[in-house]
Amino acid sequence: MMETIGLFGGTFDPIHLGHLRAAAEVRRRARLDRVLFIPSYLPPHKKTGAVASAADRLRMVELACSGRAGFEASPIEVEAREKSYSILTLRKLRALSPGARLFFILGVDAFLDIGAWREYHRVLEQCFFIVMGRPGFELDRARDVLGGKLRDSVGPLETGEGAAGLLPPQTRVFLLPIRALDISSTAIREMIRLGKSLDGLVPGSVAAYIRKHQLYRGR
Numbered sequence: 001m002m003e004t005i006g007l008f009g010g011t012f013d014p015i016h017l018g019h020l021r022a023a024a025e026v027r028r029r030a031r032l033d034r035v036l037f038i039p040s041y042l043p044p045h046k047k048t049g050a051v052a053s054a055a056d057r058l059r060m061v062e063l064a065c066s067g068r069a070g071f072e073a074s075p076i077e078v079e080a081r082e083k084s085y086s087i088l089t090l091r092k093l094r095a096l097s098p099g100a101r102l103f104f105i106l107g108v109d110a111f112l113d114i115g116a117w118r119e120y121h122r123v124l125e126q127c128f129f130i131v132m133g134r135p136g137f138e139l140d141r142a143r144d145v146l147g148g149k150l151r152d153s154v155g156p157l158e159t160g161e162g163a164a165g166l167l168p169p170q171t172r173v174f175l176l177p178i179r180a181l182d183i184s185s186t187a188i189r190e191m192i193r194l195g196k197s198l199d200g201l202v203p204g205s206v207a208a209y210i211r212k213h214q215l216y217r218g219r
């Protein structure tokens, strides 16, 4: 059986239950064997840089994944210590798992930026995408960002056989409506500044790490 791996990249500044819940639903519905959470070293598509260090963001992702079956933290971008480009990460992961079927997992808000990605045509050629809904963003807008022929590569994910099975030959980008939680890292950083509780927003281990290292307190 071909292995199926989800690649879930992000700033994860910090990782929160919205990420974890969404990835769990995608993993279950697409029947992915595992999901790699890949914190970026520096976010190439964001004007504002990360607030916590790459090492802290990776550590929080590790804490969040530990004990959650099928979830793994990948240090591949943080350890590269250079701007993170999906195409480079993909090539490295492809070399590590040559027989696997790879799926980039991302929220529709992130997918709407794909035109700014380095060599995004190549990225689309070399792996599949699963685009998840997110509160405030219409999932169908994912169709509008791809022009010309690429538009025909967007379709629904039929969850019968899962991602290891036969996929529609044209489809590279699968739209997956999920029951996303309305949580963002931006909102969490703001709550920390206001001294509010993170209960129900991040795993307990992540809340403890944030407290112990006094992250997100300034500004």
Ligand code: ATP
Binding pocket: 009, 010, 011, 012, 013, 018, 019, 022, 105, 106, 107, 108, 109, 110, 111, 132, 133, 134, 135, 180, 181, 182, 183, 184, 185, 186, 187
């Ligand atoms: P920020 O507010 O700093 O942008 P964020 O919560 O959007 O943080 P990111 O690290 O930017 O988190 O997102 C990483 C990936 O997770 C993106 O593909 C994004 O669309 C997705 N994502 C983030 N939050 C959610 C959520 N609540 N539900 C579904 N997907 C999410």
Ligand code: MG
Binding pocket: none
């Ligand atoms: Mg974001």
